[in-house]
Amino acid sequence: MEKKQELYSGKAKSVFATDNDDFVVLSFRDDTSAFDGEKVEQLSRKGEINNKFNAFIMQYLADNGVPTHFESLINDTESVVKNMAMIPVECVVRNVATGSLVRRLGVEDGMELNPPVFEFFLKNDALHDPMVNEFHIETFGWAKAGDVSKMKDLTFKVNTLLKQLFADAGMVLVDYKLEFGLFNGEVYLGDEFSPDGCRLWDAQTRKKLDKDRFRQGLGGVIEAYEEVARRIGVPL
Numbered sequence: 001m002e003k004k005q006e007l008y009s010g011k012a013k014s015v016f017a018t019d020n021d022d023f024v025v026l027s028f029r030d031d032t033s034a035f036d037g038e039k040v041e042q043l044s045r046k047g048e049i050n051n052k053f054n055a056f057i058m059q060y061l062a063d064n065g066v067p068t069h070f071e072s073l074i075n076d077t078e079s080v081v082k083n084m085a086m087i088p089v090e091c092v093v094r095n096v097a098t099g100s101l102v103r104r105l106g107v108e109d110g111m112e113l114n115p116p117v118f119e120f121f122l123k124n125d126a127l128h129d130p131m132v133n134e135f136h137i138e139t140f141g142w143a144k145a146g147d148v149s150k151m152k153d154l155t156f157k158v159n160t161l162l163k164q165l166f167a168d169a170g171m172v173l174v175d176y177k178l179e180f181g182l183f184n185g186e187v188y189l190g191d192e193f194s195p196d197g198c199r200l201w202d203a204q205t206r207k208k209l210d211k212d213r214f215r216q217g218l219g220g221v222i223e224a225y226e227e228v229a230r231r232i233g234v235p236l
């Protein structure tokens with residue numbers, strides 16, 4: 001497959017056309033951003049780690065019945081994925097309260113959430129990704145009701161699978177964000193799953209092993225991402 005012109009450049013990845021309309025190349029850059037793009041830094045090797053991390057997780061999810069856009073790794077920082085019409089809604093599951101949930105509702109940081117909490121956010125940096133519900137999504141036409149329910153079911157299925165995967169490697173999957181898209185009218189998991197878009201804590205020490213290290217200026221960001229990758233067996 002031949003890589004063609006750049007179609008879009010986001011905060012962390014760029015999307016390139018290919019000679020086949022059904023596929024695009026996702027190119028993972030070292031750019032690391034937080035606070036809706038207000039804080040941006042280059043972290044050496046992050047693109048490569050996230051590309052390989054994402055490939056491993058997407059393959060694991062596909063093997064366990066989750067339809068994903070992932071096709072193949074093509075080099076250290078790039079993968080081929082299905083060319084999807086992205087649904088501009090982020091699906092979040094929280095197993096432990098932290099971050100914006102704590103700020104918003106004043107609940108205790110670190111509180112276990114049983115059952116887990118599910119939230120939708122509109123993917124819109126200018127509006128700071130406001131929380132929305134199923135009515136907003138349907139009324140404003142961001143997705144059809146049937147697809148919204150599929151996104152929710154798949155997001156919970158991912159929780160069951162990944163909570164266990166990380167628990168077996170001594171980590172707590174605190175929360176995560178997923179994006180979905182449509183390919184031939186069907187819902188597939190898109191974008192990426194990496195420590196950029198989830199929170200992972202060491203089960204024993206509760207050390208943060210995700211992008212909160214960058215947000216909070218804790219240092220050792222890439223070392224933490226590599227540690228998570230090593231623990232779950234991602235070939236780096």
Ligand SMILES: Nc1ncnc2c1ncn2[C@@H]1O[C@H](COP(=O)(O)OP(=O)(O)O)[C@@H](O)[C@H]1O
Pocket residue numbers: 008009010011012013014015024069081082083084085086179181190191192
């Ligand atoms: N399979 C796909 N087909 C088309 N676009 C995709 C696919 N997967 C992810 N994208 C989009 O690629 C863009 C680039 O990623 P990213 O840098 O994370 O951008 P953003 O700053 O918008 O979050 C995102 O807008 C994401 O929705």
Ligand SMILES: [Mg+2]
Pocket residue numbers: 010011012
């Ligand atoms: Mg993104």
